[in-house]
Amino acid sequence: MKTPTDTIHHDEMTSPVGRLQLVADADGLRGIWFEHERDPLVIPPHWIRVTAAHASTPIAMARAQLTEYFAGKRRRFDLPLHPIGTPFQLEVWEELARIPYGVTISYADLATRIGRPRAMRAVGAANGRNPLPIIVPCHRVIGRDGSLTGFSGGVEIKRLLLDHERAAPAGDLFA
The missing domain is CATH 1.10.10.10 (Winged helix-like DNA-binding domain superfamily/Winged helix DNA-binding domain)
Structure with missing residues:
Protein backbone atom coordinates (compact mmCIF):
# COMPACT_ATOMS: atom_id res chain seq x y z
CA MET A 1 0.00 0.00 0.00
CA LYS A 2 1.31 3.44 -0.89
CA THR A 3 1.67 6.14 1.72
CA PRO A 4 1.40 9.87 0.88
CA THR A 5 5.20 10.15 0.80
CA ASP A 6 5.30 7.44 -1.89
CA THR A 7 3.47 9.75 -4.30
CA ILE A 8 5.97 12.00 -6.01
CA HIS A 9 4.88 15.10 -7.90
CA HIS A 10 6.93 17.07 -10.38
CA ASP A 11 6.69 20.08 -12.63
CA GLU A 12 9.00 22.53 -14.31
CA MET A 13 9.28 26.27 -14.40
CA THR A 14 11.26 28.76 -16.40
CA SER A 15 13.67 31.05 -14.58
CA PRO A 16 16.47 33.48 -15.39
CA VAL A 17 18.92 30.58 -14.92
CA GLY A 18 17.05 28.24 -17.26
CA ARG A 19 14.36 25.64 -16.82
CA LEU A 20 14.06 24.16 -13.32
CA GLN A 21 12.51 20.78 -12.49
CA LEU A 22 10.72 20.76 -9.12
CA VAL A 23 10.00 17.52 -7.26
CA ALA A 24 7.92 17.06 -4.11
CA ASP A 25 6.00 14.60 -2.02
CA ALA A 26 3.21 15.21 0.49
CA ASP A 27 5.78 16.24 3.12
CA GLY A 28 7.44 18.97 1.07
CA LEU A 29 9.77 19.92 -1.73
CA ARG A 30 12.35 17.17 -2.29
CA GLY A 31 14.47 18.51 -5.09
CA ILE A 32 15.27 21.11 -7.72
CA TRP A 33 17.20 20.23 -10.87
CA PHE A 34 18.72 22.62 -13.37
CA GLU A 35 18.16 22.19 -17.08
CA HIS A 36 21.80 21.30 -17.75
CA GLU A 37 22.58 19.49 -14.51
CA ARG A 38 25.71 17.36 -14.37
CA ASP A 39 23.45 14.52 -13.08
CA PRO A 40 20.21 15.18 -14.98
CA LEU A 41 16.87 14.23 -13.51
CA VAL A 42 15.21 11.22 -15.09
CA ILE A 43 11.50 11.33 -14.30
CA PRO A 44 10.07 7.87 -13.58
CA PRO A 45 6.72 7.10 -15.20
CA HIS A 46 4.92 6.73 -11.83
CA TRP A 47 5.62 10.35 -10.82
CA ILE A 48 2.66 12.68 -11.24
CA ARG A 49 2.97 15.99 -13.03
CA VAL A 50 1.20 18.86 -11.30
CA THR A 51 0.15 22.10 -12.88
CA ALA A 52 -0.32 25.69 -11.77
CA ALA A 53 -3.92 24.76 -10.94
CA HIS A 54 -2.64 22.81 -7.91
CA ALA A 55 -1.90 25.98 -5.95
CA SER A 56 -1.64 24.36 -2.52
CA THR A 57 1.12 21.89 -3.38
CA PRO A 58 4.74 22.32 -2.25
CA ILE A 59 5.64 22.63 -5.94
CA ALA A 60 3.24 25.54 -6.47
CA MET A 61 4.58 27.21 -3.32
CA ALA A 62 8.16 26.72 -4.52
CA ARG A 63 7.32 28.04 -7.99
CA ALA A 64 5.73 31.17 -6.50
CA GLN A 65 8.58 31.82 -4.07
CA LEU A 66 11.29 31.19 -6.67
CA THR A 67 9.51 33.65 -8.99
CA GLU A 68 9.56 36.23 -6.18
CA TYR A 69 13.24 35.49 -5.51
CA PHE A 70 14.19 36.06 -9.14
CA ALA A 71 12.08 39.24 -9.21
CA GLY A 72 14.09 40.58 -6.24
CA LYS A 73 11.08 40.42 -3.91
CA ARG A 74 12.12 37.48 -1.71
CA ARG A 75 15.29 36.86 0.27
CA ARG A 76 14.18 33.88 2.37
CA PHE A 77 12.08 30.88 1.50
CA ASP A 78 9.23 29.64 3.64
CA LEU A 79 7.83 26.37 2.38
CA PRO A 80 7.80 22.74 3.48
CA LEU A 81 11.03 20.97 2.57
CA HIS A 82 11.69 17.23 2.54
CA PRO A 83 15.25 16.60 1.36
CA ILE A 84 16.43 13.00 1.54
CA GLY A 85 19.99 12.48 2.80
CA THR A 86 22.24 11.05 5.46
Whole structure:
Protein backbone atom coordinates (compact mmCIF):
# COMPACT_ATOMS: atom_id res chain seq x y z
CA MET A 1 0.00 0.00 0.00
CA LYS A 2 1.31 3.44 -0.89
CA THR A 3 1.67 6.14 1.72
CA PRO A 4 1.40 9.87 0.88
CA THR A 5 5.20 10.15 0.80
CA ASP A 6 5.30 7.44 -1.89
CA THR A 7 3.47 9.75 -4.30
CA ILE A 8 5.97 12.00 -6.01
CA HIS A 9 4.88 15.10 -7.90
CA HIS A 10 6.93 17.07 -10.38
CA ASP A 11 6.69 20.08 -12.63
CA GLU A 12 9.00 22.53 -14.31
CA MET A 13 9.28 26.27 -14.40
CA THR A 14 11.26 28.76 -16.40
CA SER A 15 13.67 31.05 -14.58
CA PRO A 16 16.47 33.48 -15.39
CA VAL A 17 18.92 30.58 -14.92
CA GLY A 18 17.05 28.24 -17.26
CA ARG A 19 14.36 25.64 -16.82
CA LEU A 20 14.06 24.16 -13.32
CA GLN A 21 12.51 20.78 -12.49
CA LEU A 22 10.72 20.76 -9.12
CA VAL A 23 10.00 17.52 -7.26
CA ALA A 24 7.92 17.06 -4.11
CA ASP A 25 6.00 14.60 -2.02
CA ALA A 26 3.21 15.21 0.49
CA ASP A 27 5.78 16.24 3.12
CA GLY A 28 7.44 18.97 1.07
CA LEU A 29 9.77 19.92 -1.73
CA ARG A 30 12.35 17.17 -2.29
CA GLY A 31 14.47 18.51 -5.09
CA ILE A 32 15.27 21.11 -7.72
CA TRP A 33 17.20 20.23 -10.87
CA PHE A 34 18.72 22.62 -13.37
CA GLU A 35 18.16 22.19 -17.08
CA HIS A 36 21.80 21.30 -17.75
CA GLU A 37 22.58 19.49 -14.51
CA ARG A 38 25.71 17.36 -14.37
CA ASP A 39 23.45 14.52 -13.08
CA PRO A 40 20.21 15.18 -14.98
CA LEU A 41 16.87 14.23 -13.51
CA VAL A 42 15.21 11.22 -15.09
CA ILE A 43 11.50 11.33 -14.30
CA PRO A 44 10.07 7.87 -13.58
CA PRO A 45 6.72 7.10 -15.20
CA HIS A 46 4.92 6.73 -11.83
CA TRP A 47 5.62 10.35 -10.82
CA ILE A 48 2.66 12.68 -11.24
CA ARG A 49 2.97 15.99 -13.03
CA VAL A 50 1.20 18.86 -11.30
CA THR A 51 0.15 22.10 -12.88
CA ALA A 52 -0.32 25.69 -11.77
CA ALA A 53 -3.92 24.76 -10.94
CA HIS A 54 -2.64 22.81 -7.91
CA ALA A 55 -1.90 25.98 -5.95
CA SER A 56 -1.64 24.36 -2.52
CA THR A 57 1.12 21.89 -3.38
CA PRO A 58 4.74 22.32 -2.25
CA ILE A 59 5.64 22.63 -5.94
CA ALA A 60 3.24 25.54 -6.47
CA MET A 61 4.58 27.21 -3.32
CA ALA A 62 8.16 26.72 -4.52
CA ARG A 63 7.32 28.04 -7.99
CA ALA A 64 5.73 31.17 -6.50
CA GLN A 65 8.58 31.82 -4.07
CA LEU A 66 11.29 31.19 -6.67
CA THR A 67 9.51 33.65 -8.99
CA GLU A 68 9.56 36.23 -6.18
CA TYR A 69 13.24 35.49 -5.51
CA PHE A 70 14.19 36.06 -9.14
CA ALA A 71 12.08 39.24 -9.21
CA GLY A 72 14.09 40.58 -6.24
CA LYS A 73 11.08 40.42 -3.91
CA ARG A 74 12.12 37.48 -1.71
CA ARG A 75 15.29 36.86 0.27
CA ARG A 76 14.18 33.88 2.37
CA PHE A 77 12.08 30.88 1.50
CA ASP A 78 9.23 29.64 3.64
CA LEU A 79 7.83 26.37 2.38
CA PRO A 80 7.80 22.74 3.48
CA LEU A 81 11.03 20.97 2.57
CA HIS A 82 11.69 17.23 2.54
CA PRO A 83 15.25 16.60 1.36
CA ILE A 84 16.43 13.00 1.54
CA GLY A 85 19.99 12.48 2.80
CA THR A 86 22.24 11.05 5.46
CA PRO A 87 22.23 12.59 8.94
CA PHE A 88 25.52 14.35 8.10
CA GLN A 89 24.16 15.74 4.83
CA LEU A 90 21.01 16.97 6.59
CA GLU A 91 23.18 18.71 9.19
CA VAL A 92 25.18 20.46 6.45
CA TRP A 93 22.03 21.42 4.54
CA GLU A 94 20.43 22.85 7.68
CA GLU A 95 23.50 25.04 8.17
CA LEU A 96 23.42 26.09 4.50
CA ALA A 97 19.88 27.35 5.06
CA ARG A 98 21.24 29.72 7.74
CA ILE A 99 23.57 31.58 5.35
CA PRO A 100 22.00 35.02 4.87
CA TYR A 101 20.97 36.32 1.48
CA GLY A 102 23.86 37.98 -0.33
CA VAL A 103 26.51 36.54 2.02
CA THR A 104 29.15 34.01 0.99
CA ILE A 105 31.19 31.73 3.22
CA SER A 106 33.95 29.23 2.53
CA TYR A 107 33.78 25.46 2.84
CA ALA A 108 36.10 25.81 5.85
CA ASP A 109 33.64 28.26 7.43
CA LEU A 110 30.79 25.84 6.82
CA ALA A 111 32.73 22.96 8.38
CA THR A 112 33.49 25.13 11.42
CA ARG A 113 29.85 26.18 11.73
CA ILE A 114 28.76 22.56 12.12
CA GLY A 115 31.51 21.92 14.66
CA ARG A 116 33.71 19.82 12.34
CA PRO A 117 36.50 22.14 11.19
CA ARG A 118 38.58 19.29 9.74
CA ALA A 119 35.71 17.91 7.65
CA MET A 120 36.00 20.40 4.79
CA ARG A 121 36.01 17.72 2.08
CA ALA A 122 33.02 15.91 3.57
CA VAL A 123 31.21 19.22 3.94
CA GLY A 124 32.03 20.03 0.31
CA ALA A 125 30.67 16.65 -0.80
CA ALA A 126 27.46 17.16 1.21
CA ASN A 127 27.14 20.68 -0.20
CA GLY A 128 27.48 19.24 -3.70
CA ARG A 129 24.66 16.77 -3.04
CA ASN A 130 22.23 19.42 -1.82
CA PRO A 131 18.95 18.48 -3.52
CA LEU A 132 17.41 21.96 -3.03
CA PRO A 133 19.76 24.48 -4.67
CA ILE A 134 18.71 28.13 -4.50
CA ILE A 135 16.23 27.45 -1.68
CA VAL A 136 18.94 25.82 0.46
CA PRO A 137 21.63 28.21 -0.80
CA CYS A 138 24.65 26.05 -1.56
CA HIS A 139 25.61 28.66 -4.17
CA ARG A 140 26.67 30.91 -1.26
CA VAL A 141 29.58 28.57 -0.41
CA ILE A 142 32.76 29.48 -2.25
CA GLY A 143 36.45 28.65 -2.11
CA ARG A 144 38.50 30.18 0.69
CA ASP A 145 40.27 32.33 -1.92
CA GLY A 146 36.92 33.61 -3.22
CA SER A 147 36.85 31.28 -6.22
CA LEU A 148 33.58 29.88 -7.45
CA THR A 149 33.92 26.13 -7.20
CA GLY A 150 31.55 23.36 -8.26
CA PHE A 151 27.80 23.75 -8.49
CA SER A 152 25.19 21.30 -9.76
CA GLY A 153 23.89 23.82 -12.29
CA GLY A 154 27.38 24.87 -13.33
CA VAL A 155 29.69 27.64 -12.15
CA GLU A 156 28.09 30.17 -14.51
CA ILE A 157 24.69 29.70 -12.84
CA LYS A 158 26.36 30.00 -9.45
CA ARG A 159 27.86 33.31 -10.59
CA LEU A 160 24.45 34.49 -11.87
CA LEU A 161 22.79 33.66 -8.53
CA LEU A 162 25.47 35.47 -6.53
CA ASP A 163 25.32 38.48 -8.87
CA HIS A 164 21.53 38.50 -8.57
CA GLU A 165 21.79 38.64 -4.77
CA ARG A 166 24.43 41.38 -4.85
CA ALA A 167 22.30 43.49 -7.20
CA ALA A 168 19.14 43.37 -5.06
CA PRO A 169 18.19 46.72 -3.60
CA ALA A 170 18.59 47.20 0.12
CA GLY A 171 15.48 47.62 2.21
CA ASP A 172 12.74 45.61 3.79
CA LEU A 173 11.58 43.09 1.23
CA PHE A 174 9.55 41.15 3.79
CA ALA A 175 6.92 43.79 4.53
